[in-house]
Amino acid sequence: xxxxxxxxxxxxxxxxxxxxxxxxxxxxxxxxxxxxxxxxxxxxxxxxxxxxxxxxxxxxxxxxxxxxxxxxxxxxxxxxxxxxxxxxxxxxxxxxxxxxxxxxxxxxxxxxxxx
Amino acid sequence: xxxxxxxxxxxxxxxxxxxxxxxxxxxxxxxxxxxxxxxxxxxxxxxxxxxxxxxxxxxxxxxxxxxxxxxxxxxxxxxxxxxxxxxxxxxxxxxxxxxxxxxxxxxxxxxxxxxx
Numbered sequence: 001x002x003x004x005x006x007x008x009x010x011x012x013x014x015x016x017x018x019x020x021x022x023x024x025x026x027x028x029x030x031x032x033x034x035x036x037x038x039x040x041x042x043x044x045x046x047x048x049x050x051x052x053x054x055x056x057x058x059x060x061x062x063x064x065x066x067x068x069x070x071x072x073x074x075x076x077x078x079x080x081x082x083x084x085x086x087x088x089x090x091x092x093x094x095x096x097x098x099x100x101x102x103x104x105x106x107x108x109x110x111x112x113x114x115x
Numbered sequence: 116x117x118x119x120x121x122x123x124x125x126x127x128x129x130x131x132x133x134x135x136x137x138x139x140x141x142x143x144x145x146x147x148x149x150x151x152x153x154x155x156x157x158x159x160x161x162x163x164x165x166x167x168x169x170x171x172x173x174x175x176x177x178x179x180x181x182x183x184x185x186x187x188x189x190x191x192x193x194x195x196x197x198x199x200x201x202x203x204x205x206x207x208x209x210x211x212x213x214x215x216x217x218x219x220x221x222x223x224x225x226x227x228x229x230x231x
Contacts, residue, residue: 032217104150
């Protein structure tokens with residue numbers, strides 16, 4: 001299957017700083033990428049849909065100024081958590097739509113801890 | 116209303132036996148897709164199997180099969196010949212419609228533990 005690479009896998013940052021997470025499709029062009037957040041022992045909640053060359057579409061309740069998404073190319077989307085606070089600590093995972101509608105591939109996820 | 120329901124928070128199965136993980140869904144779309152993912156403790160989401168709403172045959176992928184009952188709106192995952200490495204969280208997900216957004220809605224998950 002297709003490969004989606006997400007970096008970093010773990011990050012610890014201080015309150016008030018910003019953290020950037022990268023999501024790359026390594027062997028296919030992903031016109032659409034998705035960012036999810038997962039709290040411990042809970043399911044994945046979609047945060048936003050990232051389309052190459054256009055503004056991201058955020059789900060209800062997700063602060064677009066807090067979670068900045070950029071999809072500058074067909075193989076790279078980034079999520080920046082701005083002015084991070086401890087409540088932003090979570091597991092963030094991206095996914096990319098494949099060529100076929102039957103495909104949805106996920107990155108390895110990023111565990112963010114804000115101290 | 117929940118779109119994807121997984122009623123089993125946790126399941127046990129003996130190694131080498133088969134296990135069924137339940138998933139029911141709710142949609143008014145005629146065209147939709149159903150997915151199952153495995154999430155080990157490392158956190159990655161591993162794609163297991165896909166069933167399209169218009170597929171007449173139940174999907175199968177190796178030891179995984181999807182028991183698709185459209186009228187009941189259920190898409191249960193069957194894992195045959197369970198292995199210790201199958202211990203993980205399992206998520207059922209649905210894609211509605213055929214537009215380009217391709218959003219997945221996930222169930223709450225089932226934690227499977229395979230006993231030796």
